[in-house]
Amino acid sequence: MAQLFTPAASTAFRVLIVLALLGAVATGVMAYFWARADSTWNIGKPAEQPVPFRHDLHNGALGIDCRYCHSTVERAADAGMPSAQTCMSCHSQVWTGASVLEPVRSSFALGQPIEWTSVHRLPDYVYFNHAAHVTKGVACETCHGRVDQMPKTVKTQTLSMGWCLDCHRDPAAHLRPRQAVFSMGYEPHGNDLPEDVRVFYREASRRLTSCSTCHR
């Protein structure tokens, strides 16, 4: 009877075992980096919008305050998107004939909202409140990046749960004084906040990382 396996078979079998183990480790490593890659979280990818609105122009060059358009950001869970009336408060005077603004004018005329595409959409099971963050010193820039330099609005942060927790576990380091919340390019300093506020937030981090704080 001929031999069932050639002498090389044992070596091949051992090599296969090692390769399989290496493959498993490599898959794990790749999954680790894929889960953290910008493309996985849509960072830097602009969405298709009905009007080519430019934050760099309105906020950056003209210096319009965030709250002029996102008017409920200090009072409600939603920052609020501007109605066509808000846009038309200027655009009834400037760029009145521009064809790119046609959706704004028809929205104003018909009383129908413009259908913007969300760039920073959180899952339904996350309870996020803009007012709670903004009034406690979390700046727009902290989560939305340098919007004043964006021709097209894009995500700059993952908005992953781990990213949220990075701040919730130690908020004081990320908070700004009240007057700097809506400014862009602000350099935070370690002693921005009074000591008693920092002590308060160190103790609050337990409450801030409780499941039901964000998942209600």
Next chain:
Amino acid sequence: MEAPTHAVTRRIAEIPLSGHFGWKWWIALLISTGLVLLLGYTLAAVTFIGVGVWGVNIPFVWGFDLINYAWWIGIANGASLFAATLVLRRHDLRTAVNRFAEGVAFFAVICAGIFPIFHLGRPWLFYWVFPYPATFEVWPQFRSTLTWDFWAISTHAIVTSLLWYVGLIPDLATLRDRARTKLAQRIYGVFALGWRGSVWHWAYHQRAYRLVAILVLPLILIMQSTVAFEFAVTLVPDWHETRQPLHFVATGLAQGLSIVLLVAVLLRWSLRLERYIDDEDIDLLGKLVLATALVSGYLYLDEIAAALLTGGKAWEAIYHRMTGDYSGLYWTAIVYSVLIPQLFWLKLARQSVIAGVFVGISIGVGVWFDRFSIIIGGLQTDYLPSVWRTYSPTLSETGLFLGTIGLFAALLLLFVRFLPVVSMFESRHDEHEEKSS
């Protein structure tokens, strides 16, 4: 050239290598495959529609899923505890029953593992209970019973499959040497891992086999206690007791042994294995089953005694289990898992095929009713009278349960078809010892 296989084991090696296995095997496989399809269907239903297809609701968040999980894991625990003990004690009975006892344990773990995963409601995210560096930067909640299930089942699956496979290696080599087709030779050959039967091989093998067996002992006790602690750590009056692990381990052992007995009797009768699983083996198994049934009986008395000593809500809870809406389950459990096995006091019953099958199934059924009684009956009168309701399984849950029985049967049938059901190398060893003494 025919490989030198001892004549003793020729009959066992011939079973998986024979070309034909008869229509009865095919019919059995067909029925069990049908049930496996039912399992697939009910699992798809709960995945795509959600746990709403089950009868579970507050307060019965644990319904058939946990009943059947606890039941299957009990079989797995009992069977592997038994098998490992036999290996370590080098007991004669191991020759006859170890191979399929280990197989039964492994198949039962597979069936058990299905339930907690689908019980999650989002089964595709089951890996969240594993501590890996996730982007949500939260470790699994180690105080949660879900993570305990994960560690219990995965540890269980690893040690039982190892125990089974390590024991199989020399026999796979025998099958490789005796197989008639090239394909069969190659397949058995790959799984035999190049076994040549050298003294070194045997020395390593004995060490590995006993090492795994010694791992099984503490792990199984811990795993079964883990299942019990899932109940004991809650505040439910009937569950919140330190005697819970003892109850689960002991009734689990009875259940595992009864299924081993059932399989032993069926295999012996259907494959004519009287020579390997002899009358003495079956007799001994019967006595062990009887002994564990007596321990179960003692534990039922202990449960009542403990509740009486605790008094108050604990006594009310057990009294309600005995007399309330689900009292039938409690008494059925006692009749089936304690009283019916008393048949085995008679030698005649221990050696009869019908009695063996009857008692084997009856303990299995009895322990199933016991788990039902604990999980549903124990929860029925909780502290909040406003949630005193009843639970009954839906068709989908019943299908799921039947499906796992089908899966278990199908795995067992395939095992019988393709692998030696009795350990050939242990049989040869025994035969040698008998001759030399």
